[in-house]
Amino acid sequence: MRSFGARAEIAKQLFAAASGVLAGENPVRRLRKALRLLSVPPDTGRGADKDVLDAGFRALRLPSLAEATGPVCLFVAYAPDGRFFAHTLRYCADLKRNGLRLVLIAVTDRPDLDCLDPGPEVADALVVRENHGYDFAAWAACLRYMPELWAAPELWFANDSVYHAAAPLAEMVERVRRSPADVVAMTGSSEIAPHFQSYLFVLKDGALRREGVRRFWGGVRSLADKNQVIRDYEVRQKATLEAEGLKVEILFSAPGGDGDNRLHHGWRALLAAGFPFVKVQLLRDNPYGADLAGWRDALAAHEFDIPEITFHLGARPDGAAALLELR
Known part of the structure; x- marks a missing residue:
């Protein structure tokens, strides 16, 4: 059985998705998060x-x-x-x-x-x-x-955990x-x-x-x-x-926040500095609410393979490929 914390997080994502629908917002990110959590086997614990x-x-x-x-x-x-x-x-x-x-x-x-x-x-x-x-x-x-x-x-x-561009x-x-x-x-x-x-x-x-x-x-x-x-x-x-x-030596400083979210909020600045990667999690889940406007054009300008990326983003292990229609 899943822990109470895991069940609470799933319920929270579903509630937020429903609230978003009532507010006229796109619920896809919340639904994907809930379905991904449901697709993970229950925690087997420290043992x-x-x-x-x-x-x-x-x-x-x-x-x-x-x-x-x-x-x-x-x-x-x-x-x-x-x-x-x-x-x-x-x-x-x-x-x-x-x-x-x-x-x-x-x-x-x-x-x-x-x-x-x-x-x-x-x-x-x-x-x-x-x-x-x-x-x-x-x-x-x-x-x-x-x-x-x-x-x-x-x-x-x-x-x-990253997509890459060959030249960078x-x-x-x-x-x-x-x-x-x-x-x-x-x-x-x-x-x-x-x-x-x-x-x-x-x-x-x-x-x-x-x-x-x-x-x-x-x-x-x-x-x-x-x-x-x-x-x-x-x-x-x-x-x-x-x-x-x-x-x-750490090659790339990452502006835009602290910790992992530097790779999220600072993704454009990193690309401009020659960083060859973008995190899968950023495009798939955007957990920190980073600005992703025009991400396809931005990545294409740095020679990322956009068809490969978009295909992978739509291949849902949780069976939620139909949610692509909500983009």
């Missing part, structure tokens, strides 16, 4: 925490990475039924085109841990993991399963390579404590050799509580790195 390798893990294609001479990217993508969206595959392929070897980690709801292999043009290796513990657990499981990854000159950690992405990769820092991230946040956000960050050779960094990743568990993942891993990682004497 579901487990070791990262105790969750289901299957290597579908795993050529040796022991002799890798270039940077390696661990890319987590949600594939509930074992299939990937086009924008995710293009993001992976563009990272490969920019010189990264890519390990695609499919997080799935399928009990058989099966997945359609997109091929070597998209990923050098493909592993599938049970949908448990969020990105840090998936990354940590790969590092535990493939310890040879620690020998790479750089490890990139990425996920599918290539420029960003070059900025990372030119950076003298031991750790490079895209944007920071001051929520809870100063840290960098985990949709894309890079550990270079100086960081990968530190025992404190390896202990941090060796201590990651597969946690059921997303907020605890943020507190224990996303927030604590920066302090761990700095305690090791490592230099951390």
Whole structure:
């Protein structure tokens, strides 16, 4: 059974949608939020925490990475039924085109841990993991399963929570390579404590050799509580790195608020500064009420693939595709 808090939030969204209809407003955002909450299985609670390798893990294609001479990217993508969206595959392929070897980690709801292999043009290796513990657990499981990854000159950690544009992405990769820092991230946040956000960050050779960094990743568990993942891993990682004497560089300042909403209210300024991403959550849910007027033209001007984005936004795992008519 869902917790009282989860049920209250669903009821709140439905009530707000009904009130919006009476006021002549479009209820689609509230309805989508309620349906998405309903589509999530009831919280299994703290007792579901487990070791990262105790969750289901299957290597579908795993050529040796022991002799890798270039940077390696661990890319987590949600594939509930074992299939990937086009924008995710293009993001992976563009990272490969920019010189990264890519390990695609499919997080799935399928009990058989099966997945359609997109091929070597998209990923050098493909592993599938049970949908448990969020990105840090998936990354940590790969590092535990493939310890040879620690020998790479750089490890990139990425996920599918953003849409990207190819040309700015290539420029960003070059900025990372030119950076003298031991750790490079895209944007920071001051929520809870100063840290960098985990949709894309890079550990270079100086960081990968530190025992404190390896202990941090060796201590990651597969946690059921997303907020605890943020507190224990996303927030604590920066302090761990700095305690090791490592230099951390954040490439893009993000105007327009504090914490995660910097990527929402400040999205236009970030694009103007060469930022290659826009958050999926911004366009799908707009939780902070950011100004999205003319977003298609704004993104097209920076060479984002608008048909891919709009198709993904309409592919609702909660079965609410008909709500597209309410746009």
